[in-house]
Amino acid sequence: DAKTTQPNSMESNEEEPVHLPCNHSTISGTDYIHWYRQLPSQGPEYVIHGLTSNVNNRMASLAIAEDRKSSTLILHRATLRDAAVYYCILRVGGDSGGSNYKLTFGKGTLLTVNP
């Protein structure tokens, strides 16, 4: 499985933007880049995903490097509720039928948001 590398922890101040980096130098052409976050005592929550182009949704933006070897999750205005572990994951493809897609978690980045 292609691996991702993230900083162990990052700190941010409330209402400031946060840029969470992820390196995935061995990404293959068909791997999607997924981001999930996990708040304390909860299951992981889908944040965003993309393939080649930058993506935006109501939660965050995903900026993907042109060579796809790195990506950045952008939280535009951090709130205390954004404090969580953020996982950058490459969604590995399975058989041609599309039925076996594994999501393998790495260690993630623990984001602390200061009031």
Next chain:
Amino acid sequence: DTEVTQTPKHLVMGMTNKKSLKCEQHMGHRAMYWYKQKAKKPPELMFVYSYEKLSINESVPSRFSPECPNSSLLNLHLHALQPEDSALYLCASSQIIHGGRENYGYTFGSGTRLTVV
């Protein structure tokens, strides 16, 4: 309904007990997953079901037995567990799109916190 519901939320069982974890979703997702998460560690994939058939078993010990009775329900049967099996067990689901072009995220439940005594 956009949720994955897991029951029970907490479970304490002895090493000789038999218990089951239940996971339910009504989003029409045809792929369902079991993950195990130890404290301060990332979730680890255990099983993948697609179209109600087991498609991936990540070398999980036979004391864990998954079952997918229908497209909305996923069970994990537990028997003769060890204390080191104590963990948060997470269920997830996702859509399957044919042609190898999947572009949806996974939806996770809140998990069952299992303690084996």
